[in-house]
Amino acid sequence: MTDYYELFGLTRSLNLSLDDLQKRYYDLSRQLHPDRFMQKPEAERQRALDMSSALNDAHRTLKDPIRRAQYLLGIEGFDIGEQRSKDVPPELLEEVFELNMALEEMRGGDDSARPQLEQAEKNFSRMLAETDQQVQSLFEQYDGAQSRDTLSEIRNALNRRKYIQNLVSEVERTLAPVPQPLIPS
Amino acid sequence: MDIDFTSTGHIVGIDLGTTNSLVAFMDLTGPRIIPGGDGAQLVPSVVSIAPSGEVVVGNPARELLITKPERSVYSVKRLMGRGLGDVGEELKLFPFRVASGSESVIQLQLGDRTYTPPEISAMILRQLKLNAEEYFGVPVDKAVITVPAYFNDAQRQATKDAGRIAGLEVLRLVNEPTAAALAYGLDKRESGIVAVYDLGGGTFDISILKLHDGIFEVLATNGDTHLGGDDIDNLLLRIALEDVASEWGEDLSRDSEGVQRLRRAVIQAKERLSFVPVSSIELEYRGKKYQREIGLELFNKLIAPIVDRTLGPCRNCIKDAGVSVDEIDEVVMVGGSTRTPLVRSAVENLFRSKPHTELNPDEVVALGAAVQAAILSGAVDNKLLLDVTPLSLGIETMGGVVSKLIHRNSTIPASATETFTTGVDGQTNVLIHVVQGERELVKDNRSLARFDLKGIDPLLAGMARIEVRFLIDANGILSVTARDRRTGKEHSVEVKPSYGLTDEQVEKMIQESFEQAEQDLSARQVREQRVEADAILLAVDKARKHDAYFELPDDERAAIDKSVNELLLVYHVDDHQLIAAKIEEVNQATIKLAENMLKGTQT
Numbered sequence: 001m002t003d004y005y006e007l008f009g010l011t012r013s014l015n016l017s018l019d020d021l022q023k024r025y026y027d028l029s030r031q032l033h034p035d036r037f038m039q040k041p042e043a044e045r046q047r048a049l050d051m052s053s054a055l056n057d058a059h060r061t062l063k064d065p066i067r068r069a070q071y072l073l074g075i076e077g078f079d080i081g082e083q084r085s086k087d088v089p090p091e092l093l094e095e096v097f098e099l100n101m102a103l104e105e106m107r108g109g110d111d112s113a114r115p116q117l118e119q120a121e122k123n124f125s126r127m128l129a130e131t132d133q134q135v136q137s138l139f140e141q142y143d144g145a146q147s148r149d150t151l152s153e154i155r156n157a158l159n160r161r162k163y164i165q166n167l168v169s170e171v172e173r174t175l176a177p178v179p180q181p182l183i184p185s
Numbered sequence: 186m187d188i189d190f191t192s193t194g195h196i197v198g199i200d201l202g203t204t205n206s207l208v209a210f211m212d213l214t215g216p217r218i219i220p221g222g223d224g225a226q227l228v229p230s231v232v233s234i235a236p237s238g239e240v241v242v243g244n245p246a247r248e249l250l251i252t253k254p255e256r257s258v259y260s261v262k263r264l265m266g267r268g269l270g271d272v273g274e275e276l277k278l279f280p281f282r283v284a285s286g287s288e289s290v291i292q293l294q295l296g297d298r299t300y301t302p303p304e305i306s307a308m309i310l311r312q313l314k315l316n317a318e319e320y321f322g323v324p325v326d327k328a329v330i331t332v333p334a335y336f337n338d339a340q341r342q343a344t345k346d347a348g349r350i351a352g353l354e355v356l357r358l359v360n361e362p363t364a365a366a367l368a369y370g371l372d373k374r375e376s377g378i379v380a381v382y383d384l385g386g387g388t389f390d391i392s393i394l395k396l397h398d399g400i401f402e403v404l405a406t407n408g409d410t411h412l413g414g415d416d417i418d419n420l421l422l423r424i425a426l427e428d429v430a431s432e433w434g435e436d437l438s439r440d441s442e443g444v445q446r447l448r449r450a451v452i453q454a455k456e457r458l459s460f461v462p463v464s465s466i467e468l469e470y471r472g473k474k475y476q477r478e479i480g481l482e483l484f485n486k487l488i489a490p491i492v493d494r495t496l497g498p499c500r501n502c503i504k505d506a507g508v509s510v511d512e513i514d515e516v517v518m519v520g521g522s523t524r525t526p527l528v529r530s531a532v533e534n535l536f537r538s539k540p541h542t543e544l545n546p547d548e549v550v551a552l553g554a555a556v557q558a559a560i561l562s563g564a565v566d567n568k569l570l571l572d573v574t575p576l577s578l579g580i581e582t583m584g585g586v587v588s589k590l591i592h593r594n595s596t597i598p599a600s601a602t603e604t605f606t607t608g609v610d611g612q613t614n615v616l617i618h619v620v621q622g623e624r625e626l627v628k629d630n631r632s633l634a635r636f637d638l639k640g641i642d643p644l645l646a647g648m649a650r651i652e653v654r655f656l657i658d659a660n661g662i663l664s665v666t667a668r669d670r671r672t673g674k675e676h677s678v679e680v681k682p683s684y685g686l687t688d689e690q691v692e693k694m695i696q697e698s699f700e701q702a703e704q705d706l707s708a709r710q711v712r713e714q715r716v717e718a719d720a721i722l723l724a725v726d727k728a729r730k731h732d733a734y735f736e737l738p739d740d741e742r743a744a745i746d747k748s749v750n751e752l753l754l755v756y757h758v759d760d761h762q763l764i765a766a767k768i769e770e771v772n773q774a775t776i777k778l779a780e781n782m783l784k785g786t787q788t
Contacts, residue, residue: 026400033569034598034659038356038561053598053656060595 004058004071012146014069014139014154016062025059066158069139073155076148089160095123099167106174114175121171124164131161196327196356196562197317198364198554201306201344203262203386203413204521205547206230208313209555210320211564216368216555218548221316227547228316230386232308233257234295240701242312251449254280254441256295260415261309263387264291264302265347266340268684275411278419280441289684303343303686304694307350311698314351328353329558331550332661333388334360335408335575337621338633339684341662346686350694356561358660361385362392363403363572364553365519369544370396370568377514378404380502382532382540383550384495385520387413391499393506393513402571405505405594407498414455414522416491421451421479424487425466429475437470446470458484459524485527492531499535505594516540519549571596574657576631581618585627590655593623600656604670611643615651619663632683636665638676651676710761718756718764721771725749733781741777748774 005012008024030036032055037048061067099120105113135157142150198209198216205227209218218226225244233241233249234256241249250257258281264272268289276283284292284299292299310330317325330353332344341358348355362381369379376396383390390408394401425447429437437443450468457464458481468475503510516532518540523529532540559565573594579587580603590601605615615638622630641649650670657663667676686694725745728734734742752767 026397029400029571030569033571035357035560035569036566039563049598049656049658052659053600056596056599057601060599 002054002058003075004061007055007058008062010062012072012075013143014065014072015143016068018063021059021063025055028055065135065139066161069135069154069158073151073158076151078151078155089163092163095120096167099124099171103170103174117171117175121168121175124168124171128161128164128168131157131164135161195317195321195323195325196329196558197313197325198551198556198558199310199313199328199330200361200364200551200554201262201309201330201332201347202230202550203260203388203415204230205386206309206313207548207551208317209548209551210317211555211559216552216559218551219317219320221312222319228309228312229259230262230309231257231259232261232305234298234300236296240308242308250280251442251445254445255282257281258293258295258300258305260387261293261302261305263411263415264293265306266337266343266684267291267302275419278422278444280445289682290686301686301694303347303691304350304698306344306347307694307698310347310351310353314353326352326354327356327558329357329359329554329561330355331361331364331554332358333383333385333408333410334362334390334392334403334406334572335388335410336661337410337576337631338661338663339631339682340410341660342682342685345660345662346691346694349691350698352695352698355660357557358662359554359557359570360390360392360403360406360572360575360661361388361550362390362406362519363394363401363570364551364557365517365544365549366392366394366396366401366553367556367568367570368549368553369517369541370401374515375399378508378512380499380513380516380536381519382495382499382516382523383408383519384522384528385413386522387411387415389413389495389498391495391502393502393508399567400569400571402596403573403594404507405502406573406575407502407505408575409494409498412491412494413520417455417488417522417525418448418452420487420491421455421466422448425451425468425475425477428477429468432475433473443470447475454479455484456524459526481526488525488527492525492527495528496531496535499532510535510537513538517544517549518542519544519546521547572659572661573597574599574661576621577623578633578655578657578663579620579622579630581620581627587620587622587625587627587630591657595657597657597661598659600654602652602654605638605649605651605653606647607641607644607649608646610646612646612649613641613643614639615641617653617665619655619665633663634683635681636667637679637681638667639679640677641669642672707759707761711759711764714761714764714768715756717768718752721768722749722752725771725775728775728778728782731782731785733778733785736781737778741774744774745771745778 008021032048032052034045034048034052037045061071102113102116102120106117135154138150138154138157142154195210200207207218207227209216220226221228221243223244228243229247231243231246231250233246233253235241246257250259269283269291282294284294290301292301293305314325328348330344330348332341344358345355362383365381365383366379374396376398379394379396381392388408388410389412390406392406393404395404426438437447447468450466454464454466462481463478465476465478513536516536516538523546529540556565557570560568574591574597575593577589577593578591579589582588590603591599605617607615617636617638619633619636620627620630621633624630638651641651651667652670653665653667655663655665665678667678669676748770752771755763755767
């Protein structure tokens with residue numbers, strides 16, 4: 001399996017310049033894309049297909065900070081497996097319980113739960129932003145010292161983040177406005 | 186731009202459209218459309234099969250659609266890669282019948298034979314191939330063909346099959362909006378964020394691209410492969426049929442010719458409404474008249490639900506692309522249906538900027554395909570398309586739930602690897618069901634194929650480790666390979682496509698099509714030799730009145746007369762080589778006569 005960092009000629013850091021990544025991606029695409037090998041023998045064309053799919057998979061992974069961190073955890077030997085999104089972070093238990101009640105009411109057609117949900121959406125979005133900040137500072141901590149303890153902390157933070165992210169998406173879906181028709185009848 | 190066109194053959198770009206198809210080519214002056222023998226750039230995507238078996242394509246077939254509707258097919262693109270269950274409702278409006286046994290591949294009954302949609306599409310492709318060959322004077326056997334960006338794997342595979350049946354090596358399938366962006370980028374803009382809104386005869390696509398220094402990177406795409414101008418036509422047609430029923434007191438919908446005449450009338454009325462505020466649907470048929478005025482306001486009200494259906498995919502596409510509306514520098518309009526005023530204003534409202542309509546919306550996709558052909562030939566080396574897969578790819582897991590492996594809008598080629606094992610002691614094969622779509626449950630997605638991993642060593646349950654690699658290539662088509670992780674040995678994978686033709690079926694069709702092409706070619710060669718014969722017979726006729734003819738010795742005059750008679754004898758034989766041989770004999774017999782006549786004029 002190709003190491004995604006190696007493929008891009010990058011060291012294993014969690015903070016990456018996206019502009020630099022994109023520049024490298026475009027340069028490598030120009031070299032490796034199957035379009036460049038159409039007039040070449042079958043074996044070379046097959047290699048180009050393998051290389052450019054690996055390049056695209058690597059780019060998709062590294063350009064997103066969360067996927068990037070999960071990938072790094074994986075190659076550093078951490079079991080990331082399925083995100084345990086069913087384990088509610090204990091400090092959120094009560095809030096999540098109330099949120100689920102409100103979501104139920106809203107889906108049942110009871111619009112009176114709307115203000116509560118909108119408030120919850122704000123709260124959880126703020127929490128998400130805080131978690132992101134925490135993740136960000138852990139990234140910097142890791143890039144500075146490359147400690148496995150930091151990676152372990154990152155894994156826990158990512159699990160918590162995933163949980164909150166799911167809550168926010170769920171609330172957004174439930175509150176989603178119905179698009180206005182083109183010509184009101 | 187670095188362009189070298191000398192070293193490579195002619196690779197053409199083809200826009201295989203629902204309503205019209207085009208073939209284009211790129212040279213030093215840029216991409217351009219290759220006209221047909223009649224000088225027209227658009228070849229209507231209509232095919233008619235004469236009782237003799239002769240295939241008629243394009244404008245002549247459009248006439249036959251009126252007079253011989255039951256032997257004619259239009260909008261076949263809507264049936265590509267689909268099963269009967271997908272298209273049952275709209276089939277009712279088509280004039281042709283569908284034969285039984287059409288569950289996984291639709292069979293169209295035309296006269297005493299049935300044809301699949303890829304075979305009908307192949308007839309259109311063969312016409313375009315012929316047009317290009319006549320234009321260049323050399324054989325053309327490689328092409329880039331465009332498909333709607335939102336086409337799934339089966340629809341793409343069906344298009345590729347059509348190319349093969351037509352005798353074309355399909356070097357690449359390119360998404361239509363991406364091709365349009367390529368033509369547009371070449372012409373107008375080198376960098377920025379561009380949205381392409383492509384509403385054609387039968388399909389709708391929206392794509393958002395980032396243009397940067399010759400790279401055309403698709404950020405996201407969305408669409409509906411069953412939405413287009415046809416839906417507007419069908420809507421107006423239903424209304425007109427109801428009108429006629431109440432005015433004439435008869436149900437015209439059972440009369441194929443009547444329906445096709447009325448269909449043509451509503452299309453004309455629709456097209457006029459792009460330029461004038463009031464138009465009318467007019468039909469004169471079997472001594473009766475029908476006329477109905479239709480104003481733009483009413484028209485807009487009628488078609489609003491159809492136009493509205495394009496906006497949801499646009500919003501989702503913007504979201505998936507991760508851009509805001511204000512970051513989009515330009516909206517490019519593609520497809521004939523974007524001439525409709527309501528479409529333009531809806532797009533303007535949504536994107537908050539005036540859409541770009543300078544390029545001919547009928548031609549821009551074919552031109553882009555020609556540019557991509559030049560990229561693949563190596564003639565253009567400073568441009569590169571990075572496209573995406575429009576739909577997520579997943580496999581069926583316990584309880585009929587989908588486990589996604591490759592998410593929609595992933596840049597292609599893309600791959601994913603998954604390890605499978607056995608659930609029962611001694612199990613020697615594993616069946617993997619692959620689906621495409623965004624929904625949670627298998628039954629709500631599109632079944633793509635079942636892959637059967639065979640010949641697994643019989644072990645205790647859960648001991649086998651089969652690593653399966655799913656690869657979507659640059660055409661957006663899936664392939665699957667498998668490897669035993671214990672032994673490292675490659676596994677055979679048997680593919681059972683859910684919709685579409687098997688390889689054997691395609692091979693058989695290629696053979697039949699080859700025979701058809703041979704017949705077509707020899708008919709053309711016979712026609713050409715007869716034209717030659719006409720010319721030489723006319724010349725000999727004139728020469729026989731010349732003094733030089735009478736001055737020839739008797740035996741030479743007799744030889745000329747004999748050769749002319751023999752040519753006349755074989756003139757109506759369908760053998761171009763025989764006619765050519767007799768023409769040559771006349772040539773030989775008249776050499777001296779020709780020389781003498783020439784001397785006569787000189788002295």
